Every structure is written in C-alpha cells, then in structure tokens.
Amino acid sequence: MHRRDLLRRLGVAAGVAAAGGPLVSRALAGARPRAAAAPTVLRAPRSDDRPSILFCIGDDWGWPHTGALGDKVVRTPTFDRVAREGVLLPYTYCASPSCTPSRGSILTGQMFWRLEEGGNLWSTLPKKFQVYPDLLEAAGYHVGLMRKGWGPGDFKAGGWTRNPAGPTFKTFDEFFKSIPDGKPFCFWFGSLDPHRAYEPGSGAASGLRAEAVSVPPMLPDAPEVRQDILDYYFECERCDRDAGEMIAVLERAGRLDNTIVFMTGDNGWPFPRGKTNLYDHGCRQPMAVRWPARAKGGRAVEDFLSLSEIAPTVLEAAGVERPADMHARSFLDVLVSGKSGRVDPRRDRVVVGRERHHGGARPGCLGYPQRMMRTHEYLYIRNFLPERWPAGDPPGYEDCDGGPTKKFMTEHRQDPAVAPLFELCFGKRPAEELYDCRKDPGQLKNLAADPAYADARKRLAADLDAFLRETKDPRVVGGGEKFDEYPYRGSVGAPAKAKAPK
Ligand SMILES: [Ca+2]
Known part of the structure; x- marks a missing residue:
C-alpha cells in the first residue's frame, strides 16, 4: 500500500518536475542505475x-x-x-x-x-x-x-x-x-x-x-x-x-x-x-x-x-x-x-512539548512538563505542573543556558526596563497560555484568561488533547510522572561544550 502510494504521488509529481518519476520507480524495482547526465568532473x-x-x-x-x-x-x-x-x-x-x-x-x-x-x-x-x-x-x-x-x-x-x-x-x-x-x-x-x-x-x-x-x-x-x-x-x-x-x-x-x-x-x-x-x-x-x-x-x-x-x-x-x-x-x-x-x-498546525531538560534545574531532578499547539493564528501552551519554575528554580535557573544575556538580566532584574522581561523569561507561568501570533508575534501577552479568546482557547485545548491521546502521550493517558523518575545520565554541573578543532 505504502509503495503504491509513493508511486502514485511521484507519478503525479512527474508531470510537474522535469526529472520525472522513472528514477524512483527503477529504484523501487531494484533496477541497476543508468549513467546520469551530471555536470561532473570526478x-x-x-x-x-x-x-x-x-x-x-x-x-x-x-x-x-x-x-x-x-x-x-x-x-x-x-x-x-x-x-x-x-x-x-x-x-x-x-x-x-x-x-x-x-x-x-x-x-x-x-x-x-x-x-x-x-x-x-x-x-x-x-x-x-x-x-x-x-x-x-x-x-x-x-x-x-x-x-x-x-x-x-x-x-x-x-x-x-x-x-x-x-x-x-x-x-x-x-x-x-x-x-x-x-x-x-x-x-x-x-x-x-x-x-x-x-x-x-x-x-x-x-x-x-x-x-x-x-x-x-x-x-x-x-x-x-x-x-x-x-x-x-x-x-x-x-x-x-x-x-x-x-x-x-x-x-x-x-x-x-x-x-x-x-x-x-x-x-x-x-x-x-x-x-x-x-x-x-x-x-x-x-x-x-x-x-x-x-x-x-x-x-x-x-x-x-x-x-x-x-x-x-x-x-x-x-x-x-x-x-x-x-x-x-x-x-x-x-x-x-x-x-x-x-x-x-x-x-x-504543529505540536511541540518538553519534559526534563537540565537535571540540576529543580531539587529532586524534576522536569517542567508542557505541550503546545501552534497554528498560523495562535500559540496555545499547556503547563502540566505550573507550581514549578519553568526556567529552573532560583537562583540558578539552570534550564536556561548561562551566558552574557542571562547574566545581564539577572544582575539588572530590578531595573524597571528589565524587570518585566525577567519575569517573562524566568518567572512562573499559569497552567494555560494563549498568544495571538498575528497581533503579538513576540508571544508576550498571555490571553488565556481573556473572554474574547475563550472559544479559541477551548478549541485549541481540545485539539491538543486529542492529538496527545491519539499519540499516547503519558502525560494525558497516564504514566507521565515517569519522566521525572528516569535517571539523569549527565552531570548536574553545567554541561561543557566539547568543541571540535576549528
Ligand atoms: Ca541543541
């Protein structure tokens, strides 16, 4: 069935692309290649x-x-x-x-x-x-x-x-x-x-x-x-x-x-x-x-x-x-x-999710389980355990890689211009987030509690849930806590980057 589908699709495509279907058809049939007219030197x-x-x-x-x-x-x-x-x-x-x-x-x-x-x-x-x-x-x-x-x-x-x-x-x-x-x-x-x-x-x-x-x-x-x-x-x-x-x-x-x-x-x-x-x-x-x-x-x-x-x-x-x-x-x-x-x-639409990242981000080697659905219009996020810190517990916030930007934001977190951004990047988040990507491409303003977006939120939540059930996500069909129990096979210190020779 699968191969017939492929041939049918490629057959259709052959009418569009100049280098038509016979190449793949021969490969599927196990035929030996003919010499291709390629612009070769070697x-x-x-x-x-x-x-x-x-x-x-x-x-x-x-x-x-x-x-x-x-x-x-x-x-x-x-x-x-x-x-x-x-x-x-x-x-x-x-x-x-x-x-x-x-x-x-x-x-x-x-x-x-x-x-x-x-x-x-x-x-x-x-x-x-x-x-x-x-x-x-x-x-x-x-x-x-x-x-x-x-x-x-x-x-x-x-x-x-x-x-x-x-x-x-x-x-x-x-x-x-x-x-x-x-x-x-x-x-x-x-x-x-x-x-x-x-x-x-x-x-x-x-x-x-x-x-x-x-x-x-x-x-x-x-x-x-x-x-x-x-x-x-x-x-x-x-x-x-x-x-x-x-x-x-x-x-x-x-x-x-x-x-x-x-x-x-x-x-x-x-x-x-x-x-x-x-x-x-x-x-x-x-x-x-x-x-x-x-x-x-x-x-x-x-x-x-x-x-x-x-x-x-x-x-x-x-x-x-x-x-x-x-x-x-x-x-x-x-x-x-x-x-x-x-x-x-x-x-x-597309679905993305996350379980445990850095093993040292939270006491007990706990992760931050979340799933999202993105459409051309919206980003909907479900945070399964909103009592946890998304970037890792303070003061280390170890789920965010260290570097000059994180250092600057941490050092200037009390500055009026930085404080709201620090909260967005490192603060706790509610169980649901919804962003209108057409009006807010930076995805900064959470509309999940806005009545004007209630229908969109409900629809996306239901669609996400259906996808997670269909693909047997342990976070919705049971067993999600196992992601926190699997061993963390790295060091809980900052993982070093093994640089290859330049
Ligand atoms: Ca990577």
Missing part, C-alpha cells in the same frame, strides 16, 4: 538512482537566524543557497526544544513522549525504537555521522553499539571516500555550533555590527545582549560554512543533485525564553531542503512541519518501508508537489 563513486541524504543540523541554531529567513546580520550563504535552489520551510518546529529528545524524534519519526527515557535530556534511547539511518543501511545505504549525532546521553545503556545517528567519521571527506561504488549514502552532519559557550567578541571581530542587530522583544536591548547575539551569529556562520564545504565535495563529484540536503537546527537559540521554551524562539527552526532531481526549487512552503517528520520522509524517498510504530507523517508529497505557500490544508 565521477567516483557512482550511486544507484535512489537519493542520498545529507542531513546538516546546527546545535541550538534557531529560527529565523539565516539570511533566507530575513535576518539582516548573520551571513549564511549555504543555507540561503539550499533555500534558493530548494524549498524554504519557515514553519518548521523541533519536537522538543532540548537536544536529546529533539534528536531522538528526528531519528525515530516519533514524538519524544513515545520514546520513554529518550524523552529527556541526558538519557538513553531504548533500542526497540528503530532509527532511519539503520533502516537505510539495511536497504543498502552507506551511513555515517560526524560530530554530534543522537545525544547528549548514554546510547550504550539503551542497547546500541554505536550512536543511533550512525558510525562516526572524523571528516566528510573521509566518509565520502569510504562510499562503495554504486551506493547511495546517508550522512548526518551534527555541528557543535552554535551551542554555548561563545568566545566573547568573536562576532564583532569577524565584522558583524552590533548596531544592526534586531533584539527580540523578550530581551533587553543592551550592549551586552547585542554582543552575545553577535557571538551566537559567529557560530551560526561557522556551522553554515562547514555544511557548505560538504556540499562543495558533492558538487565536484557530481553527486549533489540527487542528494536530499536538509539544513536545520535541533532547538531554538540558547537565550532566555528561547531554548527549552515552547515559544517560537525556543522551538521554531530554520529549515531548507534541496533536491533538484525531484523537488522544484525557489519555493517557500508555509505548511507546518515537525522535525519528527524527517525520518518517514527520507524512508519514503528511498523506497524503504517504515516501521509500524513510526507515526509521524512524511512530507515528501509537499516537497515534490512543486507548489508554494500553503500546500496541504491538513498541515495547519
């Missing part, structure tokens, strides 16, 4: 006609910090090229704004709350959850990982002998040379950028101008904050540059155009009310996908997308059957549709 290694996968993910690279998404300061020529020649997806969200559950969802095609211990930071991923790199490898793909794959956590405790994102290679060149002739590949480039800590002044020293920065409304506009943003941009640019070097290798070898290149980040930027939060700056991601062999370029698609949908998408593109419990939808149909704007009317 021809080795040849692939069969199934698409290769280059998945580039920044660590804490948040929306909208790319040129293609309108940021006027950060320079991201690689992302911008992928978007220009591919599909820009500005309504893409991670499954959870925390490294481990976000990456677990990407790999398994499951919402993080279905991953047991894997729903928390610094956890493990039980081996019973199948991951797309393994499934592609079993189908004949050559698989590799560079730098940060699934994690942080202890994958061996879950029964894995290697990182669930694949076997580790030191460089992309080393991986590329290891591809056996005729094989498609699946590579995960997990940059360590732009995760904190930053080198103070690195952004300004690279030519970025503090006065050009647009400080979002939940942060104080102070020189310390502007410099912190520039230093974050410096690392976004390094991530973008590293991905560009891999794309250049593929291009020189004539392997680029039948490679699906993804560029995204695992959670929002590491600033107050960003990473670990369910507001746009916490969980909305830059996302662009380039695949000229099948997906017409130069398009922006405004459908909602979850990073948990990458696994079913690449499996469908490769003609590999998905596991029965991989419930996330594929967005291959959207990619190959050739259309822009809102393409699939069913993709009018």
Whole structure:
C-alpha cells in the first residue's frame, strides 16, 4: 500500500518536475542505475538512482537566524543557497526544544513522549525504537555521522553499539571516500555550533555590527545582549560554512543533485525564553531542503512541519518501508508537489512539548512538563505542573543556558526596563497560555484568561488533547510522572561544550 502510494504521488509529481518519476520507480524495482547526465568532473563513486541524504543540523541554531529567513546580520550563504535552489520551510518546529529528545524524534519519526527515557535530556534511547539511518543501511545505504549525532546521553545503556545517528567519521571527506561504488549514502552532519559557550567578541571581530542587530522583544536591548547575539551569529556562520564545504565535495563529484540536503537546527537559540521554551524562539527552526532531481526549487512552503517528520520522509524517498510504530507523517508529497505557500490544508498546525531538560534545574531532578499547539493564528501552551519554575528554580535557573544575556538580566532584574522581561523569561507561568501570533508575534501577552479568546482557547485545548491521546502521550493517558523518575545520565554541573578543532 505504502509503495503504491509513493508511486502514485511521484507519478503525479512527474508531470510537474522535469526529472520525472522513472528514477524512483527503477529504484523501487531494484533496477541497476543508468549513467546520469551530471555536470561532473570526478565521477567516483557512482550511486544507484535512489537519493542520498545529507542531513546538516546546527546545535541550538534557531529560527529565523539565516539570511533566507530575513535576518539582516548573520551571513549564511549555504543555507540561503539550499533555500534558493530548494524549498524554504519557515514553519518548521523541533519536537522538543532540548537536544536529546529533539534528536531522538528526528531519528525515530516519533514524538519524544513515545520514546520513554529518550524523552529527556541526558538519557538513553531504548533500542526497540528503530532509527532511519539503520533502516537505510539495511536497504543498502552507506551511513555515517560526524560530530554530534543522537545525544547528549548514554546510547550504550539503551542497547546500541554505536550512536543511533550512525558510525562516526572524523571528516566528510573521509566518509565520502569510504562510499562503495554504486551506493547511495546517508550522512548526518551534527555541528557543535552554535551551542554555548561563545568566545566573547568573536562576532564583532569577524565584522558583524552590533548596531544592526534586531533584539527580540523578550530581551533587553543592551550592549551586552547585542554582543552575545553577535557571538551566537559567529557560530551560526561557522556551522553554515562547514555544511557548505560538504556540499562543495558533492558538487565536484557530481553527486549533489540527487542528494536530499536538509539544513536545520535541533532547538531554538540558547537565550532566555528561547531554548527549552515552547515559544517560537525556543522551538521554531530554520529549515531548507534541496533536491533538484525531484523537488522544484525557489519555493517557500508555509505548511507546518515537525522535525519528527524527517525520518518517514527520507524512508519514503528511498523506497524503504517504515516501521509500524513510526507515526509521524512524511512530507515528501509537499516537497515534490512543486507548489508554494500553503500546500496541504491538513498541515495547519504543529505540536511541540518538553519534559526534563537540565537535571540540576529543580531539587529532586524534576522536569517542567508542557505541550503546545501552534497554528498560523495562535500559540496555545499547556503547563502540566505550573507550581514549578519553568526556567529552573532560583537562583540558578539552570534550564536556561548561562551566558552574557542571562547574566545581564539577572544582575539588572530590578531595573524597571528589565524587570518585566525577567519575569517573562524566568518567572512562573499559569497552567494555560494563549498568544495571538498575528497581533503579538513576540508571544508576550498571555490571553488565556481573556473572554474574547475563550472559544479559541477551548478549541485549541481540545485539539491538543486529542492529538496527545491519539499519540499516547503519558502525560494525558497516564504514566507521565515517569519522566521525572528516569535517571539523569549527565552531570548536574553545567554541561561543557566539547568543541571540535576549528
Ligand atoms: Ca541543541
């Protein structure tokens, strides 16, 4: 059924895209490839006609910090090229704004709350959850990982002998040379950028101008904050540059155009009310996908997308059957549709959630359980245990990464200009939050108690609840307290960033 669906969809798409359906049809039938007319200088290694996968993910690279998404300061020529020649997806969200559950969802095609211990930071991923790199490898793909794959956590405790994102290679060149002739590949480039800590002044020293920065409304506009943003941009640019070097290798070898290149980040930027939060700056991601062999370029698609949908998408593109419990939808149909704007009317919402992030954020290693539903109009958030502190207990607020912006806000929390922002970023929150994203794009004014929005709130609450029940979220069907009981496999001290050689 699944393969027939795929062929039907691609058959429809063949009428739109010039490089029609026969490529994938042959791959599904197991046929050997014909030599493609590619602009090559180097021809080795040849692939069969199934698409290769280059998945580039920044660590804490948040929306909208790319040129293609309108940021006027950060320079991201690689992302911008992928978007220009591919599909820009500005309504893409991670499954959870925390490294481990976000990456677990990407790999398994499951919402993080279905991953047991894997729903928390610094956890493990039980081996019973199948991951797309393994499934592609079993189908004949050559698989590799560079730098940060699934994690942080202890994958061996879950029964894995290697990182669930694949076997580790030191460089992309080393991986590329290891591809056996005729094989498609699946590579995960997990940059360590732009995760904190930053080198103070690195952004300004690279030519970025503090006065050009647009400080979002939940942060104080102070020189310390502007410099912190520039230093974050410096690392976004390094991530973008590293991905560009891999794309250049593929291009020189004539392997680029039948490679699906993804560029995204695992959670929002590491600033107050960003990473670990369910507001746009916490969980909305830059996302662009380039695949000229099948997906017409130069398009922006405004459908909602979850990073948990990458696994079913690449499996469908490769003609590999998905596991029965991989419930996330594929967005291959959207990619190959050739259309822009809102393409699939069913993709009018996305759901994101969070369990335990930093193990030292609250006494007893407790998390902050919450779920949200985002539509084009609204953001609705349900906080299951509002008596807890969302950013972690004072005075440490350990669920917010340390850095100059957090330090500035903490030191100036009594200043009249900073106090309301400090409360927004670090204060307790009610059980329900509702933001009108059309009037309040910064998501600052909670309307959950406003009678004028009662209908919207009720509708979103019911829709969110229905989705959580359908996907068997322990927080609504029972067993949610287990997320607080799983071991925290990291240090409760501040996690250090393991920097790769520059
Ligand atoms: Ca991260």
